[in-house]
Amino acid sequence: MEPKSVLITGCSTGIGNCVAHGLRERGYRVFASARKEADVAALSAAGFESLPLDLDSSGSIRAAVETVLDRTQGRLFALINNGAYGQPGAVEDLSRAVLRAQFETNLFGTQELTNLVIPVMRARGEGRIIQMSSILGIVCFAYRGAYNATKFALEALSDTLRLELRDTNIYVSLIEPGPITSRFRANAYAAFQRHIDREHSAHREYYARVEKRLAGSRPLPFTLPPEAVLKKVIHALEARRPKARYGVTFPTHLFAVLRRLLPARVLDQILFATSNGGRR
Numbered sequence: 001m002e003p004k005s006v007l008i009t010g011c012s013t014g015i016g017n018c019v020a021h022g023l024r025e026r027g028y029r030v031f032a033s034a035r036k037e038a039d040v041a042a043l044s045a046a047g048f049e050s051l052p053l054d055l056d057s058s059g060s061i062r063a064a065v066e067t068v069l070d071r072t073q074g075r076l077f078a079l080i081n082n083g084a085y086g087q088p089g090a091v092e093d094l095s096r097a098v099l100r101a102q103f104e105t106n107l108f109g110t111q112e113l114t115n116l117v118i119p120v121m122r123a124r125g126e127g128r129i130i131q132m133s134s135i136l137g138i139v140c141f142a143y144r145g146a147y148n149a150t151k152f153a154l155e156a157l158s159d160t161l162r163l164e165l166r167d168t169n170i171y172v173s174l175i176e177p178g179p180i181t182s183r184f185r186a187n188a189y190a191a192f193q194r195h196i197d198r199e200h201s202a203h204r205e206y207y208a209r210v211e212k213r214l215a216g217s218r219p220l221p222f223t224l225p226p227e228a229v230l231k232k233v234i235h236a237l238e239a240r241r242p243k244a245r246y247g248v249t250f251p252t253h254l255f256a257v258l259r260r261l262l263p264a265r266v267l268d269q270i271l272f273a274t275s276n277g278g279r280r
Contacts, residue, residue, distance in 0.1 A: 005028070007064075008020050024047075033050065035237040055104070081131050136152075177248040178222060178224075218268075
């Protein structure tokens with residue numbers, strides 16, 4: 001039987017790389033994409049059908065989809081939207097351009113890609129769309145406003161899409177990791193350095209803590225390896241009726257419950273204490 005084809009974004013490191021390897025070992029035909037040419041080359045050297053895909057570029061998105069459909073004769077079983085980055089910074093220090101850049105990658109590009117593959121899945125009569133959300137699509141931590149906003153928006157679009165596809169055999173699932181071993185923190189630190197003017201901010205004392213956290217290598221409490229996410233992805237791909245949401249780490253499950261049970265003021269106190277004023 002012909003293996004099912006899966007397109008994954010953001011496969012250079014971390015969750016995307018782990019999922020690509022895990023699904024290939026499970027017999028899927030994996031199209032592993034990445035933004036940078038060097039990462040595409042590394043994935044190809046590792047034996048993947050690798051291709052460039054920059055979520056900030058409509059042309060790149062269209063070219064990637066056309067390549068996959070050409071190689072599979074118009075067949076694509078699943079799309080795993082994993083590509084994203086985090087932009088730290090107090091909300092009042094985020095310029096319109098910085099916010100737009102965060103949304104272009106984490107939401108607009110992701111949705112444009114998704115919209116291109118839905119007709120393909122409709123024609124095939126089946127499909128799986130797996131959205132890599134976050135604990136920060138459930139609750140908000142301080143100094144992560146841009147990333148919080150994109151993940152809340154991704155959750156909303158995914159929930160809406162699930163309703164609109166309910167009479168099809170196309171299933172939409174959200175994966176909600178908490179702390180996972182990856183390069184996410186290092187990439188966030190680079191974005192912080194590029195776009196936040198620490199010295200002229202009312203939050204500069206907090207930023208000193210943020211920088212220490214982002215520049216450090218000490219894992220956050222309850223951090224799990226990316227294989228924990230892979231297990232949820234496999235269920236979302238292979239279950240007859242996959243779940244709408246898959247929590248991954250203990251903090252994700254905890255805050256999903258606390259958000260439903262606690263008054264906003266009490267939850268705010270817990271969230272601020274959890275993020276430790278920017279130190280986590």
